[in-house]
Structure formats: C-alpha cells, structure tokens
Amino acid sequence: MRNKINTAIIAILLLFTSIAFASKLAIVIDDFGYRPATENQVLKMPINISIAVLPDAPHAREMATKAYLQGREVLIHLPMAPLSKQSLERNTLSPEMSLEEMARIIREAVNKVPYASGLNNHMGSAMTSSLRDMRNVMRVLSHYDFYFLDSMTIGNSQSLNAAAETGVQVIKRNVFLDDAQNEVDIRRQFNRAVMLARRNGSAIAIGHPHPTTVRILQQILPLLPVDIMLVRPSLLLNEKSGAIPFLASDGKSTLLLNQRFRCISLCVNSQVSPLVYANIMLSSFTDKVQDTLHKILSSKIQSLPCPLVVRTADSFIQPYGLSSPASILCSGSFLRHAYQATYLLPNRCRRLPVISWVFRSLRKHNSN
Helix, strand or coil, X not given: CHHHHHHHHHHHHHHHHHHHHCEEEEEEEEEECCCHHHHHHHCCXXXXXXXXXXXXXXXXXXXXXXXXXXXXXXXXXXEECCCCCCCCCCCCECCCCCHHHHHHHHHHHHHHCCCCCEEEEEECHHHHCCHHHHHHHHHHHCCCCCEEEECCCCXXXXXXXXXXXXXXXXXXXXXXXXXXXXXXXXXHHHHHHHHHHHHHCEEEEEECCCHXXXXXXXHHHHHCCCCEEEECHHHHCCCCCCCCHHHCCCCCXXXXXXXXXXXXXXXXXXXXXXXXXXXXXXXXXXXXXXXXXXXXXXXXXXXXXXXXXXXXXXXHHHHHCCCCHHHHHCCHHHHHHHHHXXXXXXXXXXXXXXXHHHHHHHHHHHHC
C-alpha cells in the first residue's frame, strides 16, 4: 500500500512540476475552412495546436466541429479591414461601420463557427489601429465571453486599450511562422518562437495551412525542445510575462531543436537548480503522457455524445473509466519511462535529497 502511495505522489509531482516550470508555446493555425485536405493534416497534430476558422469559408462549420470534437481550441478568424487596398472577405469589419453592423457580423460569425472560445483578426491593420472601432468590437465581444487574440498586423494596435473598459481579455501574437513560404524561414521563425517562450515564459505563434507550413510542423513538433510545452492560447490569458532563470536565452537556443537533452548541462551552473532538475527529468515522461492522451482521445472521443465533450482535462479522462490523471501516470509503462529519464541526470543531480528519493522509488518500482 505504501509503495502505491509513493508511486502516486511521484506521478503527481512529476506532472505538476513539469506543467509549472515549462516554457509555454501556443500555436494557432489561421485561415481554416478553405483547404480541408491540408487542414485535416493539421488536425492530426497534437491537440494543443489550435485553429482559427474564417466564418464565410465553405468548410467553416465542418472543420470547427471536427476540431472541437478532438478537444482542440477553436477561434473565429474574423476578417477586418487592412490599411492597404486588397480584396476582402464578405462581412469584413471596417472603420466606417456602426456598432449595430459590427454586432450583426460578429453574431453571424459566432453562428457559423460553432464551439469557438475566442476571436482573432484576419488582416485588420485599419481596424486594430483605431481605438474607437476596437472599442466597438470589444463591446460586442463582451457579450460572448470570448477572448481576443490580436494577430498584431500593425505595431500600434489599440486592442489592449480598447479592451480595458469592457473586461475582454487580450493576448498578442509574437511570431508569424510563414510570412515567407519557404522551409528555411519557417524553421527560423519557429526557433524564434521557442526562444521567446524561453525568455518570457510564453509565446504565441500563428501559421497558416499551407502545404509547406504543415510539412515543416510535422517534422519539427516531434523534436520540440524538452523545456517547451505546447498549450492552447486561453492558457496564456493570465500568464505573467517574465524570464525563467534557468532557461535564459544565450543566443544558442535554436540548437536545442535537434539536441533533445542538450540543456542537461545547465545542472552544473549556479542558478536555481531544483527547477532545472525537475524539468529535465520530466521531459520525455511528459511527452509520453501527452502522446498517450492524444491517442486515447483520437480513438474514443468520436463515440461520445456531444454534451459530454467539454474542454476540461478531467472531463476527457472520466468517460474512459479513469479516476484521475494520476491513474494514467502510475501505470508501469509511464514509470519505466520516468525511471529511464532519471539516468539522463548527472550523478551530482541525483544526489540531491528530493531527486534521490524519486530515483530510488522509481528504481524500486521497476525492480518489482
């Protein structure tokens, strides 16, 4: 009995320490609804890759529903007028519109993109740079309990100032992955997003369902650095930006994409050590948890009635007869995985009291 209790404590400690101290990266794929073949490839990626759907796209409802049933976060990708002259989507918000007209367009967009929890702008430099117009947008959004993801198509966006009077929460895009449609630039931008997540604690990257972007993400995501955790954008709404000491950028962070345990060397430095040790020990273990949960969801979620499909992790776990995340983490395969991960730590790290206790407990479990 005592061994089971210790095992549960280890599993819970590993899970929550990893979540607390990983740098968070949110990736949103815009322009959904026009390319179902390519978009279905995106929907095979980890479930924390979120999508933004154009309301008037022919496959808007289909793709939003499919993503939601997988457990993904869905946003409305609402067209807004740019400063430049170019062809616009139907029902594009523009500066000359009245509050009533904006409310109509947003209301129709909500009906066309079911299950959305947020909204971001498609183009929109003319709209987002206007404080008066963004105040109107935020007034309408406040009736839907949506957050606003500012795509930052212009530097002097007024979204934060406009939202201050309404209570609508705003987060901002940090990186566009695919302004240039070539492999080198997309990889460079992805590395930049990782660097910003390390430096600030979190980052938001936006891409599009272009074949090149999808192909690069399929290659890069399995090699995601061990200190980076994919999250949905809503998790960053209350995130306080701040440098994480043991992951401060040294100008070489992009090398970690192809060296999954390179950051173990940080154990020898003089900075706050427990965060480093816990993060490194948990890296492959956490990847395994996320991958297994994704497989469970993909194979089972389609058979559930819609009312049971909600966004909380506990609600995903309950339908499968699992009492808690710990019941998954305490399975033998996960603990063997964690035990193997502890061997990646230098001996001096394993001699620390907490790490030593975890290591001995895992070794005892795996010898049984």
